[in-house]
Amino acid sequence: MKHVVKILTLVVAVSAFWVALLQTSVIPPSHTWLLPIYFIVSLGCYGLLMVGVGVMCFPICPEEALLLQQDIKEAKEYLKGRGIDVGSDF
Amino acid sequence: MEEKNKYSIIVPTYNERLNISLIVYLIFKHLRDVDFEIIIVDDGSPDGTQEVVKQLQQLYGEDHILLRPRAKKLGLGTAYIHGLKHASGNFVVIMDADLSHHPKYLPSFIKKQLETGASIVTGTRYVNGGGVHGWNLMRKLTSRGANVLAQTLLWPGVSDLTGSFRLYKKSVLEDVISSCVSKGYVFQMEMIVRASRKGYHIEEVPITFVDRVFGSSKLGGSEIVEYLKGLVYLLVTT
Numbered sequence A: 001m002k003h004v005v006k007i008l009t010l011v012v013a014v015s016a017f018w019v020a021l022l023q024t025s026v027i028p029p030s031h032t033w034l035l036p037i038y039f040i041v042s043l044g045c046y047g048l049l050m051v052g053v054g055v056m057c058f059p060i061c062p063e064e065a066l067l068l069q070q071d072i073k074e075a076k077e078y079l080k081g082r083g084i085d086v087g088s089d090f
Numbered sequence B: 001m002e003e004k005n006k007y008s009i010i011v012p013t014y015n016e017r018l019n020i021s022l023i024v025y026l027i028f029k030h031l032r033d034v035d036f037e038i039i040i041v042d043d044g045s046p047d048g049t050q051e052v053v054k055q056l057q058q059l060y061g062e063d064h065i066l067l068r069p070r071a072k073k074l075g076l077g078t079a080y081i082h083g084l085k086h087a088s089g090n091f092v093v094i095m096d097a098d099l100s101h102h103p104k105y106l107p108s109f110i111k112k113q114l115e116t117g118a119s120i121v122t123g124t125r126y127v128n129g130g131g132v133h134g135w136n137l138m139r140k141l142t143s144r145g146a147n148v149l150a151q152t153l154l155w156p157g158v159s160d161l162t163g164s165f166r167l168y169k170k171s172v173l174e175d176v177i178s179s180c181v182s183k184g185y186v187f188q189m190e191m192i193v194r195a196s197r198k199g200y201h202i203e204e205v206p207i208t209f210v211d212r213v214f215g216s217s218k219l220g221g222s223e224i225v226e227y228l229k230g231l232v233y234l235l236v237t238t
């Protein structure tokens, strides 16, 4: 099954549930009408929150950059001694 | 005992003269008791990458370093396919030449595969032990946004979709790559999403990613638009 079909099925199922709620009036219809809006707003909030938290807690590794510099130095020394063109020093 | 594993490491290069010798040195340093070959697919780099590769072949031997060049810049996706044709190992590793993918993680990819029997082991920057260095706020923001969007829409089952440091069983890579058509970042995403849909066993290992020191990025332009198009494409085709 294509993934978009899965998502659409989910949307249809949720909409059907919503229509059922409207018709049986378990909760006041005026509230039921607003539910999709709540849903979309909370979806948006979820997205923004995830991105926000993600950026704030972005895993960084400054020590890796230093280690890499050491590795580069070591490699250049080894290769230079064996006649490999490693470019000029930076 | 099954027969011995061999790992073919495919490294696509375009203008990586300064990086290629460093990466080769580091691969040899970190892969000790393993049978491997490095397949360098160079797309006619004008900066003389291939001359350096030939020097490296003198030093390390032509059975360890294979130069499989192409005449002109034909893109990353086809570079992998080209390299794959010449791979003699039963496992294939794909990594960038620009030192963003550090060869010191190769043993953990191999170990993870041996432990779990996974078909694909993919490097992830977004778990404990992983990380990125050298990105500005904008780059972090787009990366996160792209990731949240893809996770919500595609449910791929892996945490890092656009990273391209991966180990594949050769047969699995051949199977997956033949059904991929995208380019650029989307290509990496398409590979892993298709593999996941096909039900292949995928494992992750943490990697750190230091933005390139030498040379310049080759992916550019309207990346975000391409990404969104790719997302829609994957939604309707996988």
Ligand SMILES: Nc1nc2c(ncn2[C@@H]2O[C@H](COP(=O)(O)OP(=O)(O)OP(=O)(O)O)[C@@H](O)[C@H]2O)c(=O)[nH]1
Pocket: B011, B012, B013, B014, B015, B016, B041, B042, B043, B073, B074, B075, B076, B079, B095, B096, B097, B098, B100, B211, B212, B216, B217, B218, B219
């Ligand atoms: N053979 C071949 N290699 C390529 C081509 N484009 C990029 N590459 C190589 O693919 C790898 C990844 O390319 P990068 O330019 O580093 O892309 P990136 O990692 O997304 O961008 P950066 O942020 O600059 O690191 C590098 O090893 C490049 O040399 C191409 O058209 N052909």
Ligand SMILES: [Mg+2]
Pocket: B096, B098, B100, B212
């Ligand atoms: Mg790179």
